[in-house]
Amino acid sequence: MFTGIIETLGEILAINHEGTNVHFTIKSSISNELKIDQSVAHSGVCLTVVALESNSHTVTAIEETLRKTSLNNLTLGSKINLERCMQMNGRLDGHIVQGHVDQTAVCIKREELDGSWEYRFRYDRNQGNVTVEKGSVCVNGISLTVVASEDDEFSVFIIPYTFEHTNLQEVNVNDSVNIEFDIIGKYVAKLIKR
Known part of the structure; x- marks a missing residue:
């Protein structure tokens, strides 16, 4: 679950295709705080962190996700909104967001x-x-x-x-x-x- 309050902007460093999947590598100020298997909203799309570097992280979008979202429009250098999942002991400043783009x-x-x-x-x-x-x-x-x-x-x-x-x-x-x-x-x- 998310709040829709953006933490930071990330920048697309790499886009790699593997079958119908696309792997996006993103540089951001929070990448070094993330963990493998963590859910992060990427411009509203909940994606799982699958790889980490010192200042970047990689996520994978499957065909269904690519079909329903605008992730296919991303290019190298594109800016992407990032938000980590909400903490249950914090304030809900935005509204209840699932990270499931309609x-x-x-x-x-x-x-x-x-x-x-x-x-x-x-x-x-x-x-x-x-x-x-x-x-x-x-x-x-x-x-x-x-x-x-x-x-x-x-x-x-x-x-x-x-x-x-x-x-x-x-x-x-x-x-x-x-x-x-x-x-x-x-x-x-x-x-x-x-």
């Missing part, structure tokens, strides 16, 4: 305002996911509050700290992002369908 969305608006940024994203509503105004959504692993919500779009506002300390600074119009919808909303939507 689908990707496309950025359709990025506007710099006077002291913040507005991002608007469009997603395939046929997958049954929903957002609500003032509800929570996880974009590239970042816990955010939905400002405006429609059937297949939502918008969020980003404060300067979040912009400067996450990979949202690299997200432009037409870029794909990982979306994890609020877990409570997903259960409610499924119950209503029944």
Whole structure:
């Protein structure tokens, strides 16, 4: 479980293909604190650490993960949001995040305002996911509050700290992002369908 509060940015050092799997090696300020078999959210995708170097770690994404996320868009030098799993004796500053990306969305608006940024994203509503105004959504692993919500779009506002300390600074119009919808909303939507 995660909170959606990003600890640090990592940088993609290597991308290696093995069958349908992809191994990503990431340099970060927390890599030297990680352990083999530890779960870490990588731009919202929960991946297991499989190898360690002094200042980098390697994770493996399988075909299912690559199909549901935007990890295939990563290139050498790409920035990636990192968060270690939450500690049960700490505060829950964001919201409950599983690290299980539901689908990707496309950025359709990025506007710099006077002291913040507005991002608007469009997603395939046929997958049954929903957002609500003032509800929570996880974009590239970042816990955010939905400002405006429609059937297949939502918008969020980003404060300067979040912009400067996450990979949202690299997200432009037409870029794909990982979306994890609020877990409570997903259960409610499924119950209503029944």
